[in-house]
Amino acid sequence: MPDIKSTKPSGVNPLFLREEELRQGIELLFYAYRDFTAGPDAILAEIGLGRAHHRAIYFIGRNPDITVSELLAILRITKQSLSRVLGQLVREGYVSQRTDEVDRRKRLLCLTEQGDALERRLTADQRARMARAYREAGAEAVDGFRSVLLGMIDDSASVSATLKDDADPPDGLPTRLRRA
Amino acid sequence: MPDIKSTKPSGVNPLFLREEELRQGIELLFYAYRDFTAGPDAILAEIGLGRAHHRAIYFIGRNPDITVSELLAILRITKQSLSRVLGQLVREGYVSQRTDEVDRRKRLLCLTEQGDALERRLTADQRARMARAYREAGAEAVDGFRSVLLGMIDDSASVSATLKDDADPPDGLPTRLRRA
DNA sequence: AGAATAAGTCAACAGTGCTGACCAATTATT
DNA sequence: AATAATTGGTCAGCACTGTTGACTTATTCT
Numbered sequence: 001m002p003d004i005k006s007t008k009p010s011g012v013n014p015l016f017l018r019e020e021e022l023r024q025g026i027e028l029l030f031y032a033y034r035d036f037t038a039g040p041d042a043i044l045a046e047i048g049l050g051r052a053h054h055r056a057i058y059f060i061g062r063n064p065d066i067t068v069s070e071l072l073a074i075l076r077i078t079k080q081s082l083s084r085v086l087g088q089l090v091r092e093g094y095v096s097q098r099t100d101e102v103d104r105r106k107r108l109l110c111l112t113e114q115g116d117a118l119e120r121r122l123t124a125d126q127r128a129r130m131a132r133a134y135r136e137a138g139a140e141a142v143d144g145f146r147s148v149l150l151g152m153i154d155d156s157a158s159v160s161a162t163l164k165d166d167a168d169p170p171d172g173l174p175t176r177l178r179r180a
Numbered sequence: 181m182p183d184i185k186s187t188k189p190s191g192v193n194p195l196f197l198r199e200e201e202l203r204q205g206i207e208l209l210f211y212a213y214r215d216f217t218a219g220p221d222a223i224l225a226e227i228g229l230g231r232a233h234h235r236a237i238y239f240i241g242r243n244p245d246i247t248v249s250e251l252l253a254i255l256r257i258t259k260q261s262l263s264r265v266l267g268q269l270v271r272e273g274y275v276s277q278r279t280d281e282v283d284r285r286k287r288l289l290c291l292t293e294q295g296d297a298l299e300r301r302l303t304a305d306q307r308a309r310m311a312r313a314y315r316e317a318g319a320e321a322v323d324g325f326r327s328v329l330l331g332m333i334d335d336s337a338s339v340s341a342t343l344k345d346d347a348d349p350p351d352g353l354p355t356r357l358r359r360a
Numbered sequence: 361a362g363a364a365t366a367a368g369t370c371a372a373c374a375g376t377g378c379t380g381a382c383c384a385a386t387t388a389t390t
Numbered sequence: 391a392a393t394a395a396t397t398g399g400t401c402a403g404c405a406c407t408g409t410t411g412a413c414t415t416a417t418t419c420t
Contacts, residue, residue: 022307023242025314025322028329030235033213034256035334045409050375055210062203068398076214081377083399105386105397127202133331134205137324142205144317144324149208151313154215225378230406248367261408263368285366285417364419374409382400389394 039125047118052077052085053094054122057111060095061119065108067100094118219305227298232257232265233274234302237291240275241299245288247280274298 040054059074060066072082086109089095094115100106111119134142220234239254240246252262266289269275274295280286291299314322 018311019307021322022310022314023303025310025326026238026303026306027242028326028333029213029216032329032332033209036209036332038256038334048374052376058206062207069396076218077376078378079398080379080400084376087399103387103397107398123203123206126206127199129332130202130205131198133328134202136331137327140320141324141327142201144321145328146205146208147317147321148313148325149212151316152212152216152309153208154218228405230377232407249365257407258409259367260369260410264407267368283366283418287367362420364417366417367415369414370412372410374407376406376408378405379403381402384399385397387394387396390392 036126036129039129040122043122043125049088052081053089056082056085056089057094057115057119058123060109061111061116064110067106067108069106071109089115216306216309219309220302223302223305229268230265232261233269236262236265236269237274237295237299238303240289241291241296244290247286247288249286251289269295 037051041051044050044054055075056071059071063070068079068082068086071086072079075082086095090097093112096110096112096115097107098110100108137145217231221231224230224234235255236251239251243250248259248262248266251266252259255262266275270277273292276290276292276295277287278290280288317325
């Protein structure tokens, strides 16, 4: 029994439209992420590293003096998984560690000059791609892009950098990482 | 030498702002994708499957009678990688294969009833998350979200479903898959 | 007949998650 | 001062998912 009061033309089921709209979003996210990671992956493969190394390098570069715990909270992987990646980055000279003098249990992570160079090389690809998409879509679209993505994140408080500008730090990462 | 004619307050370097803006986009994409995949991953782990199985199931469900080649073109992985995943899905009763009667080299893939049930269970999570983000952000934001993501995809023609509504099928997937 | 296409297979390897079981240093609590 | 909690690290093993490379089998196209 179709609803004759429907505002949609030709009695189209609005539930179907909604489903179609959501699935298109799901697919767009998949395709965009697939192509977004392809460039860096190719560079990483050349030097015997993987995507996990890029993630670590990226967030260390973005948050100098980040601790291991904080990095774990961003990446949402286990300590053992990160340890393997981080150990390799330190051994191969991309990341430096030093002890926090206030709390000597903590290790503060920074990129070396070599690490910074690799970070810029890897992310250049992604920045260019995003810049192109931003430019083509326009400023309003960029706002929408950001606002939808932000709404998809679990607890937007557990985000490393300046992705939101409200003032409540309920939990998750220390405020230090939310003031980039 | 700061530009005194700048429209930005306090002579902020526009290149820095652009860089910051792009990096926020990169991070939003990372966080959204991280949280977007977490739900399905947990369900998959219970039944001994992984994210690759979800992808295959998703796109088979979305494009009934898709061939192996077409699925490979969407996923951008090797035949061997897909074969492992697909074989398991067929053996465990999620996917059915039958020979194309027009070209008997081709295998047409479809979800079984069990496969369809799993697909709906897995994607329900993601649809709900996306629906919430869409609702909170509003229709205009959704348009922007889609337009930016679309701009990030390599060749928007090599996309499976109705993500664009222009009429040129330059190459990539057969037109059949572009008319969902 | 021969080339090209579509699919499948076996083997090996790398990267990246996971669990579980520990250890060591340091800091906080009682 | 003793105990507990936190931070970081390590070793071992396992699962999933991507990769190359080398073939085989059908089927279709030229």
